[in-house]
Amino acid sequence: MVKDKNTEQRIFEAARIVFQKKGLAGARMQEIADEADINKALLHYYFRTKEKLFEAIFNEVFDNISSGLEKLFNTEMGVVERFRFIVEIYIENLLKNRQIPLFVLNEMNRNPEKIQMLIEQKIVIYLKNFMMQIQQEIHEGKIRNVNPFHLLMSVLSMTIFPFVAYPIIKGIGEKNMPINIDTFYMERKKVIIDFIENTLKP
Amino acid sequence: MVKDKNTEQRIFEAARIVFQKKGLAGARMQEIADEADINKALLHYYFRTKEKLFEAIFNEVFDNISSGLEKLFNTEMGVVERFRFIVEIYIENLLKNRQIPLFVLNEMNRNPEKIQMLIEQKIVIYLKNFMMQIQQEIHEGKIRNVNPFHLLMSVLSMTIFPFVAYPIIKGIGEKNMPINIDTFYMERKKVIIDFIENTLKP
DNA sequence: GTCTATAAGTAGATAGAC
DNA sequence: GTCTATCTACTTATAGAC
Numbered sequence: 001m002v003k004d005k006n007t008e009q010r011i012f013e014a015a016r017i018v019f020q021k022k023g024l025a026g027a028r029m030q031e032i033a034d035e036a037d038i039n040k041a042l043l044h045y046y047f048r049t050k051e052k053l054f055e056a057i058f059n060e061v062f063d064n065i066s067s068g069l070e071k072l073f074n075t076e077m078g079v080v081e082r083f084r085f086i087v088e089i090y091i092e093n094l095l096k097n098r099q100i101p102l103f104v105l106n107e108m109n110r111n112p113e114k115i116q117m118l119i120e121q122k123i124v125i126y127l128k129n130f131m132m133q134i135q136q137e138i139h140e141g142k143i144r145n146v147n148p149f150h151l152l153m154s155v156l157s158m159t160i161f162p163f164v165a166y167p168i169i170k171g172i173g174e175k176n177m178p179i180n181i182d183t184f185y186m187e188r189k190k191v192i193i194d195f196i197e198n199t200l201k202p
Numbered sequence: 203m204v205k206d207k208n209t210e211q212r213i214f215e216a217a218r219i220v221f222q223k224k225g226l227a228g229a230r231m232q233e234i235a236d237e238a239d240i241n242k243a244l245l246h247y248y249f250r251t252k253e254k255l256f257e258a259i260f261n262e263v264f265d266n267i268s269s270g271l272e273k274l275f276n277t278e279m280g281v282v283e284r285f286r287f288i289v290e291i292y293i294e295n296l297l298k299n300r301q302i303p304l305f306v307l308n309e310m311n312r313n314p315e316k317i318q319m320l321i322e323q324k325i326v327i328y329l330k331n332f333m334m335q336i337q338q339e340i341h342e343g344k345i346r347n348v349n350p351f352h353l354l355m356s357v358l359s360m361t362i363f364p365f366v367a368y369p370i371i372k373g374i375g376e377k378n379m380p381i382n383i384d385t386f387y388m389e390r391k392k393v394i395i396d397f398i399e400n401t402l403k404p
Numbered sequence: 405g406t407c408t409a410t411a412a413g414t415a416g417a418t419a420g421a422c
Numbered sequence: 423g424t425c426t427a428t429c430t431a432c433t434t435a436t437a438g439a440c
Contacts (some may be wrong), residue, residue: 007405022312026227029434039407044435046405054211102311108369109304111226116373124373131374149374149386150393157363158356164366167310167359171318172333172351184351191352197398209423231416241425246417248423 008046010036016041016057020099023106024054058107061100062115066122068093073126076186079137082130087159091189094163095182104162127152143200151199158192212238212250217245218259225308260309263302268324270295275328281339284332285398289361293391296336296365297384304366329354335377345402360394363389367400 005013009048014036018027029050030194033040068151070084108115134148162169162185207215216238220229231252235242249255274288296302310317336350364371364387375383 023225023227023308025225026312028432040434041408041436042406048435050434090218105304105366106308107311109366110228112369112372119369119373123370127370127374136220147389147393149379150389153364153367153371153390154360154393154397156367161359161363162355164307164311165355167314167318167321168325168329169355170314171321172329177351187349187352188355189315191349191356195356195397195401199397230414242416243418243426244424250417346411 007036007038007042010038011046011053012056012060015047015053016060018089019054019057020103023103024050027054050185058103061104062118062122065104070128073130079130079134079143080196080200082133083155084103084193087155087192088189090159090186094160095185098166099164100162101160105164108126141202146199151196155192155196158188158195162188209238209240209244212240213245213248213255214258214262217249217255218262221256221259222259222305226252229256263306264320264324267306271325275332281332281336281345282398282402284335284355286395287400289329289357289394292361293387297387300365300368302365303362307366330331335396343404346404348401353398357398358393360390360397364390 011032015027015032018032018035022028022031027050029040029043032053033043036043043053047056067091072089075082077085079128108119130153131148134143134146134151137143138145138148141187165180169181169184173179173184177184179187213234217229217234220237224230224233227319229252231242231245234255235245245255249258250341270291274284274291277284279287310321325373333350333354336345336348336353339345340347340350345353368383371383372387375381379386381389
């Protein structure tokens with residue numbers, strides 16, 4: 001249960017927890033109120049409607065992703081080094097917020113028309129720039145000639161997918177694996193970075 | 203709208219469409235009825251409750267996955283060859299059923315206790331056997347020494363994730379890419395298989 | 405700002421005619 | 423088997439006291 005802090009923050013954090021677990025349609029205002037330890041009417045006092053509350057949560061999540069990308073891509077950095085950063089930062093962050101990928105993917109797929117613009121302006125633009133940088137380094141002979149789009153998609157897949165496939169990983173890892181699941185996620189950093197380096201070394 | 207066929211099949215197919223698009227909580231019985239072009243009461247006549255109808259759909263999807271895995275893993279085949287099969291068959295199938303991954307991942311993550319057993323018995327068991335085969339071929343020196351769990355997870359990620367990330371791919375691909383999105387998905391077969399071969403060649 | 409009580413609307417489920 | 427009409431329960435949202 002969310003305590004301390006002012007009411008609006010409490011509601012916000014409670015809503016984040018519930019929406020990320022249940023999705024927009026599956027979440028109940030009552031559950032959010034309980035989680036925030038306040039009355040249901042207060043939710044409406046602060047956020048008017050369920051949709052608006054959800055939007056507030058989603059926008060915050062999306063902005064975090066976006067500003068993270070901005071930081072990653074507005075620093076001067078070579079392609080391989082940048083990939084390394086992406087993988088490390090993403091895995092660190094996703095370990096702390098494991099529900100985020102499914103939450104975002106759901107909203108992206110269920111309301112594409114609604115957030116297409118957001119995706120375009122806050123995600124795709126950075127990825128496109130990065131692909132141009134990759135193209136550039138290929139041209140300069142710094143890295144091997146690969147398809148930047150596919151490479152980027154492979155790296156994102158290897159990084160993010162294991163977090164949405166948690167139940168499968170848990171199923172595999174639980175009994176006859178010598179390591180715990182968090183260790184597995186941490187190990188992936190090296191696995192993915194090795195893949196990148198192998199793929200790109202000239 | 204689903205026509206022809208008997209009523210039960212019509213309901214079933216309509217429910218599959220709606221549940222895969224909206225999820226259990228987001229789906230409406232009325233919408234399923236409309237999609238099937240029948241009355242709402244008939245849904246209950248054939249399937250009693252929304253939950254049971256959903257379960258019927260989910261079990262069918264899950265059985266398809268499971269029987270697919272069974273076919274893939276009960277054939278005599280080397281590791282590399284088997285990986286090739288997996289990637290090709292999965293991409294072919296997912297191109298025809300793009301909503302499946304998100305649908306299944308959602309249910310797995312939202313009702314883990316409910317389907318943990320299913321995952322264990324119908325998915326994980328095959329993956330574990332395959333990892334043992336990988337271990338075996340490593341031992342025999344047929345393939346390079348890699349971590350089977352990570353390799354498997356990487357391949358599954360690269361294969362499946364792009365289908366749940368469709369909105370991002372669309373955003374990237376739509377304007378300044380010379381190919382259409384289906385071509386991109388088809389190309390991934392080769393990309394992933396190349397990765398496997400490079401990773402495993404001794 | 406925060407609560408209780410309640411209104412208003414929606415969705416799943418059933419009764420009963422045909 | 424299939425339909426219309428209706429019930430019941432739940433959920434969002436609001437009114438109004440404090």
